[in-house]
Amino acid sequence: MKRRKTKLQALTVLAVSVLGMSACASTVSEETCLAGNWEAQGMKDGANGKSSDRLSKIIEACQEYGTSVDNRAYMVGYEQGLNRYCIYQRGYNAGENGNAYNQVCSGDLAEEYAPGYDEGRQRYQIYRQYDEMVERYQYKRQRLYEYRQRLQNPDLTDRQRNDIRYRIRRLENDIDNMRYNIREFERRYRLNRRMDDRDYRRNRDYGY
Secondary structure, three states, X not given: OHHHHHHHHHHHHHHHXXXXXXXXXXXXXXXXXXXXXXXXXXHHHHHOOOOOOHHHHHHXXXXXXXXXXXXXXXXXXXXXXXXXXXXXXHHXXXXXXXXXXXXXXOHHHHHHHHHHHHHHHHHHHHHHHHHHHXXXXXXXXXXXXXXXXXXXXXXXXXXXXXXXXXXXXXXXHHHHHHHHHHHHHHHHHOOOOOOOXXXXXXXXXXXX
């Protein structure tokens, strides 16, 4: 039993070591470590908005390959790369896509990036609100379809039939109001339409 436990521990240590080496390899390649063009590598990482913490991972990875890193050259390139990354459009794209604010663009580097991010984030919130409006609209249409289908049941009592008709009228009114609100929202924020009015009118008059 003790022998099996020792073997298991050895396998665990081996697995952890392999995972650690794999993680280092995924950080930077052996070719990059041997090339030693650290200013270019730093500029690449900065331009991609990577954290400066990445340098310590690169150092660890290159140690596995028996090479060292020129920290100063890397940071010179990294700062140049950040100046390319921390611009208005990058911030806007991040905000519009709903991404978190990239903290590498702090201090003076936030001057352009932060306003862009704020405006992009506002646009993201508009998209979310619009998606929710369209989702509620589609849900109401689905409910309308279901009630119309139920109305075809010949076994319904008069009371049941009248109740379904009442619900259908309510849904049709709700859908009309929601469709109007969506169109106004689209015009206000200059959004592309996701619904066809002709399809809606056809569905309203003849069913789905």
